[in-house]
Amino acid sequence: MITECTLGEAMIASLARTIEDGTLVFHGYGSPLVQLAMQLAKRTHAPNMVLVAGATYGVDPDPPFLAPTSNDWVVDRGAACSLDIEELFDLGGAGRLDRMFLSGLQIDGWGNCNVTLLGEPEALRLKLPGGGGGCNLSCDVGAVTLWTTAHRAAHGRFRLVDRCAFVTSLGQRTADGVPRAALGHRGGGPDRLVTELGVFDFAADGHARLVGTWPDTDVDLVRASTGFDLIVADRLAELPLPDADAVRILRELDPLAIRQRELRAGDRQRTFALRSAR
Amino acid sequence: MTVYTSPDKRTDLDGLVEHVRDRAVVAVGGGLSSREPMAALRALIRAGRRDLVVVGSAHGIDIDLLCGAGAVAETRESYVGFEQDFGMAPNYRRACESGAVRVRDSCCYTVVQQLRAAIQGVPFLPLRSVRGTDFLVLNPDYKTITCPFTGEELLAVPALAPDVAILHAQYGDARGNLRIEGPPVADLLFARASKKVLATVEEVVTTEELHARGGVTVPYLYVTALAEVPLGAHPTACYPHYAYDRPYTAAYLDAAAAGGDAFRGHLDRFVHVDHATYLARIGGEETRHRLASWKDGTEAWMALYGEVS
Numbered sequence: 075m076i077t078e079c080t081l082g083e084a085m086i087a088s089l090a091r092t093i094e095d096g097t098l099v100f101h102g103y104g105s106p107l108v109q110l111a112m113q114l115a116k117r118t119h120a121p122n123m124v125l126v127a128g129a130t131y132g133v134d135p136d137p138p139f140l141a142p143t144s145n146d147w148v149v150d151r152g153a154a155c156s157l158d159i160e161e162l163f164d165l166g167g168a169g170r171l172d173r174m175f176l177s178g179l180q181i182d183g184w185g186n187c188n189v190t191l192l193g194e195p196e197a198l199r200l201k202l203p204g205g206g207g208g209c210n211l212s213c214d215v216g217a218v219t220l221w222t223t224a225h226r227a228a229h230g231r232f233r234l235v236d237r238c239a240f241v242t243s244l245g246q247r248t249a250d251g252v253p254r255a256a257l258g259h260r261g262g263g264p265d266r267l268v269t270e271l272g273v274f275d276f277a278a279d280g281h282a283r284l285v286g287t288w289p290d291t292d293v294d295l296v297r298a299s300t301g302f303d304l305i306v307a308d309r310l311a312e313l314p315l316p317d318a319d320a321v322r323i324l325r326e327l328d329p330l331a332i333r334q335r336e337l338r339a340g341d342r343q344r345t346f347a348l349r350s351a352r
Numbered sequence: 353m354t355v356y357t358s359p360d361k362r363t364d365l366d367g368l369v370e371h372v373r374d375r376a377v378v379a380v381g382g383g384l385s386s387r388e389p390m391a392a393l394r395a396l397i398r399a400g401r402r403d404l405v406v407v408g409s410a411h412g413i414d415i416d417l418l419c420g421a422g423a424v425a426e427t428r429e430s431y432v433g434f435e436q437d438f439g440m441a442p443n444y445r446r447a448c449e450s451g452a453v454r455v456r457d458s459c460c461y462t463v464v465q466q467l468r469a470a471i472q473g474v475p476f477l478p479l480r481s482v483r484g485t486d487f488l489v490l491n492p493d494y495k496t497i498t499c500p501f502t503g504e505e506l507l508a509v510p511a512l513a514p515d516v517a518i519l520h521a522q523y524g525d526a527r528g529n530l531r532i533e534g535p536p537v538a539d540l541l542f543a544r545a546s547k548k549v550l551a552t553v554e555e556v557v558t559t560e561e562l563h564a565r566g567g568v569t570v571p572y573l574y575v576t577a578l579a580e581v582p583l584g585a586h587p588t589a590c591y592p593h594y595a596y597d598r599p600y601t602a603a604y605l606d607a608a609a610a611g612g613d614a615f616r617g618h619l620d621r622f623v624h625v626d627h628a629t630y631l632a633r634i635g636g637e638e639t640r641h642r643l644a645s646w647k648d649g650t651e652a653w654m655a656l657y658g659e660v661s
Contacts, residue, residue, distance in 0.1 A: 103384060103410060104435035129384055129410060130535040138650045141657055142437035142598075145384035145410070147534055147591040148646075148653060159409065159538050160468065163461035167480060186485075190457055191448075195490055198455065201448035203433030203440060206410055207460030213481035214461075241486045248484045257484045258504055330657055335436045 076318040081270055081344035082333045083324050084288065085221065086111045087316035088268045089175065092219040095120040097172035100162065100215070102128040102206050103144035106332045107221065108175040110140065113327050114320060128206070131157040140328040142335065163207060166214035169260045174215045176208050176264075177222050180238040183281050183302035185220055185245025185264035187212075188238035195240075205242035212243035213259040223337050225269035225299055232301030234269075234282075246280030253280060270341050271296050273313055281305055286313040289346045315346055353473075353513070353547065355573040361528045365395035365627060368550050368579045372396060372516050375425070377405045379546055380414050381519035382588060383537040384435065385596040388414040389520035391584040392552050394623045394630070396518075397421040407514055409460045409538050413587065413601060416441040419453060420608055420615055421623065426454040430463060438601065442608040443615070456490050463538070466512035467545040478506040516576075517546035520585045521569070522593065523561075524553035528575030529568040534591055536569060548576040552584035554593050583631060583640065594643035595656050600634060 079087075089111035093099055097120075101108045105128075112125050116134070125134050129144035136152030150156070157165075165171045178187025179202055189208070193199030212218060224233050237249055246263045247253050254263050267274040267282055271291045274282040283305040284296055289312060297304045316324075324333070334342050369392065372378065382388035393414055396404075403425040406415055410431045418424050420443030432444045447453040458466075465477040478497065483505070488494055497508045519539050521530040530551055532539060543549050549570070556578070562568055584590070587597035587604070607618035622630055635642075646653040 103431070104433070106436055129537075132535070139654050143385035143435055143596060145382075145386045145535060145537070146589060146596060147386075150535065156535060158536070158540070159460065160464045160541065163464055167461065190486070191455065195455060196451075198449045198451075201445045201455065204429060204431040204457050205459060206431040209459035209485050209487055210461035210479070210481040213484070241484070244484045249486075252484070254484065259480060259484070330654060332436065 076321045076348065078345045078347050079316055079321045081288070081341050081346070082107060082337050083321050084313070084315050084346055085223070085268055085270065086114060086324060086333065087320055088273055088313060089219055089221055090115040090118070092266045093120050093123055093173060096122045098124040098126065098165065098170055100126040100128065100171055100174045100211070102175070102208060105175060105177065105336070106140060106328070107223070107336050109149070110324055110327055110333055114323055117323050118320060126157060126162060131159060131162050133157060139330060140332045142332050163210060166211050169214070169216070171211070171214065172216040173219060174211050175219045175221060176212060176243050177220065178238070178242065180233060180235045181220060181222060181267065182235055182238050182245065182249065184247040185218070185267065185276060185282060186238050186241045186249055187220065187243045187245070188240045190240045190242045192239045208243040212263070213261055215261045217262050218264040220264045220267040222269050223341065225271045227299040232299070234299065235301040246276055270337065271299060277305065283307050284310065286311040288313055290344060315348055318348055321348070356528065356576050357573065360526045361575060361577045362526050362556060362579065363577050364579050365391060365552070365581060366399070368392055368552070368577055369395045369399045369401065371548055371550055371576055372401055374401055375403045375405070376515040377407060379407050379514040379517040379542040380411065381517060381537070381539040381542060382414070382585065383410045384412050386535070386589045387520050387585050388412070388588040389518045389552050389584065390414060390586060390588060391581045391627055392518050392520070392550065393418060397423055397623050407458070407463065407512065409463060412441065413604060416443045416608060419443040419447040421619060422452070424453050426456060428456045428458045430458050430460050434605070438605050442605065442611070446611060457487070458491070459487060462487070462509055463512070464541060466509050467538070467541040469509070469511035470513035470545040471541070474511065476508040476510050478508055480506060482507050512545065514542065514546040516548045516550060517542035519543065519549060519551045519570070520590065521551055521553045522590060523555050523557050523565060524551055524578050525557060525559045525562050525572070527559065528572035528578055529559060529562055530570035530575065531562050531565055531567065532569040540570060543570045543574045549574045551575055551578040552581040553578055554582055554584065554590060556580045581627060586634065592647070594640065595646040595653070597634070597639070597643055598657060
């Protein structure tokens, strides 16, 4: 009997809750939590979601297990059909893509993300791998779920920052505060940010707002790890956890526990008792 | 832009890379851990090609190796890394951070539109996206324009016709028709947009056999030359022939992260040798059998992704 879930499984369930049934949803590569969130949603509350997998562009794949690389035949197994790379991005450009998921080494209060570089373009302190198609899709896709497994400030360095060193993907406003609506982009931008410390929505002015914490985190911990001004919702909720059935599905989908690799070592041991078992 | 009509384009790896000049804009096929033309890239390094400009979408060991060998002057890739598997690309990082490689990162749809402009023979194509991000700072050749029909502000991105696309396919025929099985990533766009297409294939077969296998993916008229190179994508996957070689990749990354003599040792052992020697050094038939074992079922396939000791 499953009586508890890991932090990773709880985060996956939170990501999955941002998916509506009957919508077209895409994940990029290098994000096991999101791959599993989409598969979980498809198997529970969103059976009619069109699931497009990043790197392969397979539609509704049913992989026998999750691999640590996204452009692999194993994660494309069972796909009903496949899109071309241009077809996927055209779906975004034309306003047919409803949701995708983005992350960043830095994320600011408007939901701008940086996965490109630290320092100046001519004097780099750190070259990050880059954003794939995230820049284009952050502008075009109907709604964006943001996530990070590295919210907790380490060595005095924030990941949730006042300003990104480079804006790879666009949030609710530009780094200078210009609302995205003024740029004429199709998409509505980020509406959720799921971290290992809590979950944010985005208020009417476009700024991230803490709406819930995990059973072992609180507002003070979130504030201490947040480099932008922390806005907290009037009613702060303890975040809902997955049910035992959802946890079982996740463990079957990911027998190699690739989902744990996305978490920092200290967060891999965090577990929460499920409601039914309390 | 020309078309290639020779009835027999078969050559070897050395003959293939003669078509690439220093400073060429190179589109590397495949993506992440699959179907990257690694044998051709090693041949390019052996031939001493340098100052290459690499363009593409999602890459890993291919671009990292070229950077580690000092062959790259500029990157216009969207992503170079090893996902949640091994993380960042050490040689790529080092080359970008030292200034040896100029960073002009791009984004997948931007690259797609630039390639499509070249394919269509128009000087640019518009995009709605990108405005509001810092890609305009990295790429001053993007221009904001006003749509003459609607008055909307859009971004114009210039046509991109790579000097050469280097692809690895499962099958090809002597004339240069290619059959790619599984996700083609950007290979078809690269083939149509590039001035030359150089291909390695697992097997050269007859045109009839290509058709029997499901048909042509890249028509021969785009293809300049091809070489039959079994395991030509190793250590990336080329299904159905072989899966991704995770232990080799882990060892590569250890050498790449250490840099210096450790990485020079890797180059001496695996790059500055002919392909037959390479195949022997990666473990010969034993490795070929191990990487083909994904066909034996889910347990065998999963075992290929187990922890690297």
